[in-house]
Amino acid sequence: MNDRLSLGSRGMRRSAVGAAAGLIAKWAYLLFLLGFALIPLLWLLVTSLKTQGEFLTYPLSLPETPRFSNYVTAFQMARLHVLLINSIITASFATVLNLSVTAAAAFVLTRQRVRWAPAVNGVILLGVLIPIISFMVPYLSLVRAIKLYNTRAALILVYAAINLPISYFIVSTFMREIPRSLEEAAVIEGASSFQRLVRVILPLSTAGLLTAGTLCFIYAWNEFAYALLLTSSSAVRTVQLGISFFNTQFRSDYPAMFAAIAVAMVPTVTAYVMLHDRIIGGLTAGAIKG
Amino acid sequence: MIGKRRETIGNTLMLLPLILLFIAFFIYPLLYVIYTSLFEWNGFTRPDFVGIGNYGNLFRNVVFQTSARNNVVWVFSLGFLQVGLAALAAFILARKPKGWRFLRTVYFLPRVISAVAIALLWQTIYNAEYGALNAILSRIAGYPIRHNWLGSYGTALPAIVVQQVFYIGYFMIIVFASTTTIPRSYYEAAEMDGATTFQQERYITLPMARNTLVTSMTLAMAYGMRHFEPTFLMTGGGPGHSTSVLGLMMYKRIAQTKLGDAAAIGTLLVAIGFTLIMTIRRLLRGETYER
Numbered sequence: 001m002n003d004r005l006s007l008g009s010r011g012m013r014r015s016a017v018g019a020a021a022g023l024i025a026k027w028a029y030l031l032f033l034l035g036f037a038l039i040p041l042l043w044l045l046v047t048s049l050k051t052q053g054e055f056l057t058y059p060l061s062l063p064e065t066p067r068f069s070n071y072v073t074a075f076q077m078a079r080l081h082v083l084l085i086n087s088i089i090t091a092s093f094a095t096v097l098n099l100s101v102t103a104a105a106a107f108v109l110t111r112q113r114v115r116w117a118p119a120v121n122g123v124i125l126l127g128v129l130i131p132i133i134s135f136m137v138p139y140l141s142l143v144r145a146i147k148l149y150n151t152r153a154a155l156i157l158v159y160a161a162i163n164l165p166i167s168y169f170i171v172s173t174f175m176r177e178i179p180r181s182l183e184e185a186a187v188i189e190g191a192s193s194f195q196r197l198v199r200v201i202l203p204l205s206t207a208g209l210l211t212a213g214t215l216c217f218i219y220a221w222n223e224f225a226y227a228l229l230l231t232s233s234s235a236v237r238t239v240q241l242g243i244s245f246f247n248t249q250f251r252s253d254y255p256a257m258f259a260a261i262a263v264a265m266v267p268t269v270t271a272y273v274m275l276h277d278r279i280i281g282g283l284t285a286g287a288i289k290g
Numbered sequence: 291m292i293g294k295r296r297e298t299i300g301n302t303l304m305l306l307p308l309i310l311l312f313i314a315f316f317i318y319p320l321l322y323v324i325y326t327s328l329f330e331w332n333g334f335t336r337p338d339f340v341g342i343g344n345y346g347n348l349f350r351n352v353v354f355q356t357s358a359r360n361n362v363v364w365v366f367s368l369g370f371l372q373v374g375l376a377a378l379a380a381f382i383l384a385r386k387p388k389g390w391r392f393l394r395t396v397y398f399l400p401r402v403i404s405a406v407a408i409a410l411l412w413q414t415i416y417n418a419e420y421g422a423l424n425a426i427l428s429r430i431a432g433y434p435i436r437h438n439w440l441g442s443y444g445t446a447l448p449a450i451v452v453q454q455v456f457y458i459g460y461f462m463i464i465v466f467a468s469t470t471t472i473p474r475s476y477y478e479a480a481e482m483d484g485a486t487t488f489q490q491e492r493y494i495t496l497p498m499a500r501n502t503l504v505t506s507m508t509l510a511m512a513y514g515m516r517h518f519e520p521t522f523l524m525t526g527g528g529p530g531h532s533t534s535v536l537g538l539m540m541y542k543r544i545a546q547t548k549l550g551d552a553a554a555i556g557t558l559l560v561a562i563g564f565t566l567i568m569t570i571r572r573l574l575r576g577e578t579y580e581r
Contacts, residue, residue: 015486022487026382030393033379036456037396041403043422044411059425105308108301124308127316131516131563133537134556137326137549138319141333161315164308193300222404224519229544240406244523247410254414261407272402276395279402284463 048258055254073253074260082235083242084263090152090238091220094159098167098216099209101160106172107197111183121172127165136229143230154230155238159220167212170282174208175201211282214275218268239264320560326553333549344554354555357534360447364535365514365566367451369507376461377503381491383462384469394466398459409523412453416440416524440525447533450524461506468502469495508570515563 047055049066074080109117139158140149148154178201186196202209227241234242243264246257272279327344331337348354379397383390400408415422416439427435439449472495480490496503518537521527527534527542536555543552 026387029378030382030387033375033456033458034393034396037400037459040411040415040422041399043415047414056420059420059422060429101307101311104304108305112297112301114301114305120305120309124312127312129512129564129567130316130320131512131559133516133518134540134559134563135315135319135323136540136544137553137556138322139315140544141322141326141549142314142319144333157311158315161311164312164315168308193297194304197304218402222402222406224404224406224523225541229541240404243410244406247413254420257410258414261410265403265407268402268404269399272399276398280395280398280463283401283460284467 044258045262048255048262050255052253052255067255070253070255070259071263073256074263077253077256078242078246078260079234080239080242080260080263083237083239086152086236087221087239087264090155090159091217093152093156094163094220095213095216097156098160098163099171099213102164102167102171102212103202103205103209104197106168106175107201108193110172110175111178111201112193124165124168128169132162133225136225139226140229149230150232150236152236155220155223155227158226158230159216159223162226163212163216163219166282167216170212170215171205171208174205178204207278210275211278214271214279215282218271218279221268323553323556323560326550327557329550329553331549332547334547337550340550344550345558348551348554348558353531353534353539354536356531357536357539360533360535361515361517363447363451364517365511367455368510368514368517372455372458373461373465373503373506373510375455376458376506377465377499379458380462380465380469381495383466384495385487394463397462400457401459405519406523408453409520413440413524416449441529443529443532446525446529450521450533454520461510464506465499465502468499472498504570504573508567511566511570512563515559515566 043060046062047059048070049068050063050070051067054061054063108114109120114120143149143154143158148157182204183196183200186200191199222240223238224240224244227238228244231237231241243257243260246260326337328339328341329337330340330344383394414420418424418436418438418441421439423439424435424437427437437445439445476494476498477490480494485493516537517535518541521533521535522538522541525533527538536559540552540555540559543549543555
């Protein structure tokens with residue numbers, strides 16, 4: 001073996017060494033990225049089970065005994081249940097509103113003969129390019145004008161609206177693929193367009209609606225800037241806004257703060273674990289086609 | 291005839307909510323932000339028309355200059371560093387090494403976690419007294435390190451940039467998806483000709499994925515322009531104004547009830563974002579390798 005190697009050309013040996021180095025570099029990079037994505041989150045979970053004393057003296061160690069009571073503290077100190085209920089209401093209603101509006105419009109624009117459908121299509125998709133953050137002044141004025149400042153309704157409207165272009169993109173792509181023949185039977189029976197949407201098209205677009213809905217829910221659950229701008233009282237505060245204040249509130253209890261953050265991550269991480277391919281596909285579809 | 295009319299009314303009713311919401315939350319705000327930027331206004335009393343005065347004041351403002359410079363840092367860091375790192379990972383994963391599905395899924399995970407959670411987590415990691423980073427560095431160095439990463443002028447901006455740049459999931463997925471459309475036969479032919487892996491990536495994958503790479507860079511640069519939440523949450527623009535960005539300055543102007551200034555910044559963000567995307571799209575036209 002040794003002999004054959006030494007007899008072989010220099011180039012061969014060099015390329016074998018090069019391949020080994022390449023393999024090591026490749027895996028070092030992949031594992032570094034894995035660690036970067038995962039270790040901070042694991043550290044967060046581990047820290048959420050420590051005592052404040054353990055955390056301050058040994059930030060990197062495991063807890064002596066896991067203290068699940070930090071989670072109880074988080075609920076008591078931060079009224080986490082109120083924040084969570086607000087987020088659930090806001091994100092759910094925003095998603096339902098967004099999907100109803102999108103599904104109805106996508107049905108008309110993709111499956112009915114509407115002359116200016118392509119123009120409307122194009123304008124809605126241009127909405128993806130707008131940096132929504134630059135609409136802080138208009139949204140604030142608008143929400144004040146319709147007397148919804150500091151309400152969950154304001155956030156529901158804004159989140160549903162912001163997600164219109166991406167949802168429309170996903171749902172209309174699905175609806176376009178449904179064969180005409182499936183709708184024709186309903187047409188012959190004299191079903192109205194609304195009946196055809198509900199009875200034929202919606203059941204066949206479930207996958208698209210699920211993707212768009214999941215993305216809208218995740219967006220609404222995680223959104224921060226407009227929750228900060230459009231609400232002011234703790235009664236309507238969402239969980240993201242709530243935990244953003246923890247930093248000052250929880251100075252004395254970091255593990256409890258981490259417990260609260262962990263709880264706030266549960267819905268989106270659960271959705272991701274169950275539906276990751278769908279979520280990845282939906283979030284990147286716009287970028288790939290656009 | 292009556293059926294046809296009923297159909298038209300039905301269609302209009304189903305289309306109307308989307309049109310109304312879109313006008314209220316996209317078209318009207320676009321016009322409103324431009325219009326408001328021409329006034330001095332506190333949001334309550336009568337606005338004073340100042341023409342392009344708000345813009346003039348902004349361009350002379352030191353905080354604006356710092357913020358704009360930091361936005362440029364973000365545009366380049368995300369556009370080149372993040373997309374570059376993401377493309378490297380995507381090219382490796384495209385060869386389907388062991389565990390590629392798992393890696394792809396985990397790389398994307400931070401993307402579904404809120405900016406608030408990520409920011410609070412990294413703020414604690416970067417903390418001077420009990421942060422994980424100093425703890426690790428102290429162990430390596432053998433003596434205690436107490437550097438205030440987010441509170442020092444030299445390291446605050448790089449600390450946030452590094453944290454963001456290595457969350458490559460989004461662009462990794464986009465580039466990865468484009469590599470799956472490259473026919474396997476190209477690689478097989480190159481293999482037969484004795485091309486190394488590196489040569490295959492350089493002369494097949496890279497040119498074939500070129501359009502997607504440019505799209506990703508454009509998107510990443512647009513994100514660099516609208517960067518707001520991570521910086522707002524981690525440093526609030528400090529120390530001083532050293533990490534401020536335009537989005538953050540806009541938010542602060544709203545808090546100071548200077549809505550005209552804020553609208554001017556908003557208008558600039560829309561304009562620069564659009565120009566960036568359109569310029570790069572134009573540069574790309576007529577040079578398609580894909581499809």
